[in-house]
Amino acid sequence: MKAWIAFWNILVKDMKTYYLKPPNISWGLMFPLAWTSMFFIRSGSGLDAIPTILPGVVAVSILFGTTSMLSVAVTFEKKQRSFERLLLAPIQLEMLMLAKTSGAILFGTANAFVPVIMAAFLFDLSGISWISWIVFISATFLIAVTSTFLGLFIAVAVKEVFEAQTFSNFFRFPMMFLCGLFFPIEKLPILIKPFSYILPLTYGVDILQGTLNGSQIMPLTLDFLMLGIFCFGLFYLSLRNIRIRWIA
């Protein structure tokens, strides 16, 4: 009970001070809009291309909405030392870090629905079954968790706020290009292909492709399994790093 009071208040505070700030909200709206228009212009395709484009826009929106936001927020608090308050509180580190990340996870998941809602105005999405929607929502959530934990992993590995930014781009851009959004993975050069399979976003995008346009290349269970492994792995590594590096 006591731990939940702490959890809830950390979440609410982070929401207020970071995620629900007007610049972030407008970013969350503008970003998918810009991406979608770019796709249309580049491919010269019509509205019926929406189901092929949507998975990519959803995945990229989540990725950009969570990773750097969380890593910057955590690095900032570490640097100005308010993070010490959290480390001094009688809360288990696991609980504390879940509280610290849940704001970004919610924000990321919400970001994913901006392009979906926009698409719904332009295209008839009623052909997609409710089971597909459940799978879609679970996948969005898992992508949000994974990319948030990636942000946490980055935050724990760096010292300065600008390093957090740079380092998250170091992960994000390769991930964007190799996850099968721009080029189908099968068409990637044989030497680069293995990299696609060590990036979490590849599996997330694969699920989204499957639900929205049926073009997935891996079994759904494998995709979910891999995303799950990335979640636990990144979270575990981050906690380990906090214990070793921050409570040194």
Next chain:
Amino acid sequence: MKYQDELVIQVNDLTKRFDDVLAVDTVNFDVSRGEFFGFLGPNGAGKTTTINMLTGLARPDSGTILIGGIDCTKKPRTAQHLIGVVPDESNLYPELTGFENLSFCAALYGIGKCQREERSRHLLKTFDLVKAADRKFGGYSKGMKRKLTIAAGIIHEPEILFLDEPTTGIDVASARQLRQLIADLHGNGTTIFLTTHYIEEAERLCDRIAFIVSGHIVAIDSVTNLIQPVQAKHVVLFSFANTVGDYAALLNETYPGLDFTLPGPGKMRVESDESIRVGPLVRYLEDLGLEVQEARRVQPSLEDIFVRITGIEAESMRKETEKAGGRK
């Protein structure tokens, strides 16, 4: 180590090294329930490092820490509900108001909303911050920041409060007010562990003091016991407008009952077990060619004993800058 109910902090052979710096070196001490215990030492002595290890923000290389009988080296987070910490720099959230900061800190300890808000309001009143309650912490003055940081450290009513140089870097009036607030807290039964590099502050507030220099505790005792050796002494301080040769040696020869030392350029200190007659001494000094500007009798204090034990010039401690050594 066996836990004695009355000893709320027990520290044994605590050691911590940073690369080539031995920040804390085999430190031993106990603090009893309700005691006001002070760690007095210059910058870089290892005060903050010790506090960090005691509060779970740093891991000792070796040694044991028991807080309320709980072994903090094995279970660093289990004793944290017993302690409150006021760090050397205010570390609250600049974007939250004073009230929000306090309420948030209380929530971290699992305190429910009503109680949280009531305690926050109460502490804002105690710390004379009611007018600033709804202003952002980022805009507070240094003294206000420090006050709110102390309030945040006690919002969960901890049994033991750690204060790391609470009066360093703030104006004299705020410092005085803070000392009074800390003394009141102690009066209400809170065990206090305070670090400082102000000798007078330690002397005025603490029941018992440890002198720490370069990671070592060089003396540890109650203030009364520490002062004991100098208590009966008579001391006169002289200052001169000029200096001539090595007059200390000559004076020590001429006045066998008095002890002359030169603590700095143009300064002289005379110590004796008997009362010192200043008049004749001044005339003698002037005959030597010294221009006496001031001759002042002083009450022997903890400062004398600190200087004697540590060999550190008291003046240099007083002048130390606010940006206390340590973390970069």
